[in-house]
Amino acid sequence: MARIRVVLVGTQHPGNIGSAARAMKTMGLSRLVLAAPEKAPDRDSYALAAGADDVLAAATVVPDLAAAVADCHFVLGCTARSRRIALEQFDPRQAAALCEARARAGSEVALVFGRERTGLENHELQLCHAAVHIPANPAYSSLNLAAAVQVLSYELRMASLAASAPAAAPAPLPAAIVGDGGDRREPPASHAQMEGFFGQLGQALDAIDFHKGRTPEAAMHKLRRLFLRAQLDEREVRLLRGVLADVERTAMLLAAAQKR
Amino acid sequence: MARIRVVLVGTQHPGNIGSAARAMKTMGLSRLVLAAPEKAPDRDSYALAAGADDVLAAATVVPDLAAAVADCHFVLGCTARSRRIALEQFDPRQAAALCEARARAGSEVALVFGRERTGLENHELQLCHAAVHIPANPAYSSLNLAAAVQVLSYELRMASLAASAPAAAPAPLPAAIVGDGGDRREPPASHAQMEGFFGQLGQALDAIDFHKGRTPEAAMHKLRRLFLRAQLDEREVRLLRGVLADVERTAMLLAAAQKR
Numbered sequence: 373m374a375r376i377r378v379v380l381v382g383t384q385h386p387g388n389i390g391s392a393a394r395a396m397k398t399m400g401l402s403r404l405v406l407a408a409p410e411k412a413p414d415r416d417s418y419a420l421a422a423g424a425d426d427v428l429a430a431a432t433v434v435p436d437l438a439a440a441v442a443d444c445h446f447v448l449g450c451t452a453r454s455r456r457i458a459l460e461q462f463d464p465r466q467a468a469a470l471c472e473a474r475a476r477a478g479s480e481v482a483l484v485f486g487r488e489r490t491g492l493e494n495h496e497l498q499l500c501h502a503a504v505h506i507p508a509n510p511a512y513s514s515l516n517l518a519a520a521v522q523v524l525s526y527e528l529r530m531a532s533l534a535a536s537a538p539a540a541a542p543a544p545l546p547a548a549i550v551g552d553g554g555d556r557r558e559p560p561a562s563h564a565q566m567e568g569f570f571g572q573l574g575q576a577l578d579a580i581d582f583h584k585g586r587t588p589e590a591a592m593h594k595l596r597r598l599f600l601r602a603q604l605d606e607r608e609v610r611l612l613r614g615v616l617a618d619v620e621r622t623a624m625l626l627a628a629a630q631k632r
Numbered sequence: 633m634a635r636i637r638v639v640l641v642g643t644q645h646p647g648n649i650g651s652a653a654r655a656m657k658t659m660g661l662s663r664l665v666l667a668a669p670e671k672a673p674d675r676d677s678y679a680l681a682a683g684a685d686d687v688l689a690a691a692t693v694v695p696d697l698a699a700a701v702a703d704c705h706f707v708l709g710c711t712a713r714s715r716r717i718a719l720e721q722f723d724p725r726q727a728a729a730l731c732e733a734r735a736r737a738g739s740e741v742a743l744v745f746g747r748e749r750t751g752l753e754n755h756e757l758q759l760c761h762a763a764v765h766i767p768a769n770p771a772y773s774s775l776n777l778a779a780a781v782q783v784l785s786y787e788l789r790m791a792s793l794a795a796s797a798p799a800a801a802p803a804p805l806p807a808a809i810v811g812d813g814g815d816r817r818e819p820p821a822s823h824a825q826m827e828g829f830f831g832q833l834g835q836a837l838d839a840i841d842f843h844k845g846r847t848p849e850a851a852m853h854k855l856r857r858l859f860l861r862a863q864l865d866e867r868e869v870r871l872l873r874g875v876l877a878d879v880e881r882t883a884m885l886l887a888a889a890q891k892r
Contacts, residue, residue: 394774394776394779395775395779397769397772398768398769398772398773398774398775398779399768399769400769400771422774423772423774424772463790464786465790506786507789507790507793508658508659508789509657509658509659509660509789512657512658512683512684513658514654514658514682514683515655515658515782516654518779519654519655519658519778519779519782522775522779522782522783523782523783523786526724526766526783526786529767529768529769530723530725530767533767577875577878579882580875580878580879580881580882581878581882582874582875582878591871594867594868594871595871595872598862598864598868598872599862601862601863602858602859602861602862603861604858607854608854608858611851611854611855612858614842615837615840615842618837618840618841618842619840619879619882621840622839622840622841622879622882622883622886623882625886625890626882626885626886626889629886629889629890630885630889
């Protein structure tokens with residue numbers, strides 16, 4: 373991420389510079405270049421930067437986009453206008469993967485955002501190797517500048533995390549499926565533990581006369597399925613078996629009381 | 633996307649409601665629910681909503697999160713705090729894929745965002761099936777509310793575009809988590825149905841003296857989690873409530889017998 377800079381071109385409202393700095397820092401980006409901003413960062417910028425004032429304070433101001441990307445090897449221009457430009461276009465995910473790969477290989481990379489109202493001019497897009505287009509709602513595509521920076525920075529962070537993950541995880545399965553995700557530290561219940569639980573469940577259902585003459589198979593089949601789907605851990609099986617033990621105890625006490 | 637709502641809980645600054653509405657609309661989302669906002673939408677909200685004033689005007693205001701998600705089948709809570717909560721956690725991409733798949737299968741889906749400073753409270757996270765966590769910079773994770781809504785809305789749009797692409801998404805989600813796979817033809821249980829079940833479960837545990845003087849919260853917390861994780865359908869809730877009814881009947885008969 374240290375080789376990736378964000379360039380804001382011709383920004384009109386200093387507040388947006390601050391919001392962009394904040395969006396960058398939340399995603400681990402810290403290099404901000406301001407090309408020909410209409411106004412220099414001011415009190416508004418710092419107010420909106422919140423805790424990202426360090427990013428803002430370290431921002432460099434240059435006279436134009438050419439100066440901002442002079443030492444860059446890969447420059448991507450963010451644009452909402454998809455028709456007119458003859459550049460190759462990527463969505464934010466593709467763009468982030470490209471930027472991450474280039475930066476990892478040692479290139480200096482720039483992600484360029486244009487003016488609030490009018491975006492990048494054609495001669496500025498000419499300086500870009502490719503364009504990145506956020507696939508917004510065609511009926512209302514007006515992301516503000518900080519929102520666009522947020523989306524791209526987020527994708528860069530996701531690309532960076534994916535690339536530096538130990539197993540270089542391609543598409544990690546949701547933890548519910550894998551069964552050991554999130555902060556579930558308990559080991560998953562074994563087949564034998566689940567069968568022990570189901571055996572006790574069957575006895576408890578008998579004890580409270582749940583089946584009432586019906587065959588127990590249909591209900592047990594459904595219960596097995598839902599508890600297996602939940603991918604219980606060992607502690608959860610113990611908890612449920614504790615509940616069943618109290619159910620059985622209650623039923624036994626009732627049976628004893630009824631005999632008296 | 634029409635079955636996916638955004639719920640903002642306890643929003644403190646009306647301006648953020650407007651910014652969130654704008655973020656939603658840029659990504660094609662339109663259903664906004666405000667649970668107990670500190671202030672109703674005002675001029676600030678409309679100013680920041682810009683062209684998304686229709687989303688803001690159509691927003692409904694409800695007294696709490698439970699009311700906001702009463703008819704929902706899948707509720708995801710956005711949280712920055714990853715350690716303390718015992719919910720399964722997904723990143724925005726996984727979360728969006730799950731939401732999109734559930735909505736496509738006919739479920740009502742809610743994406744829940746907490747207060748600007750303090751997020752969602754624990755009792756509110758209890759109403760969620762899982763949590764979504766934006767993997768922000770650990771050194772500075774302070775996304776503002778609209779930025780978080782922007783990132784999640786963006787991922788939902790990417791998921792929606794991928795799913796409706798002719799090339800039909802490469803990595804289908806496992807059926808168990810999508811909730812319409814295998815032979816499950818029954819509609820998924822709604823939030824209200826699950827709460828009804830949990831209420832009866834609490835009573836049944838009392839009736840069999842499960843807690844034995846301990847506070848019931850810890851056990852109920854774990855039980856809620858495992859049953860929410862299982863994503864029960866309506867028939868399964870009826871089956872489990874039938875079991876609980878027999879447990880309660882057994883306990884009542886015992887109590888009556890012990891009085892004699």
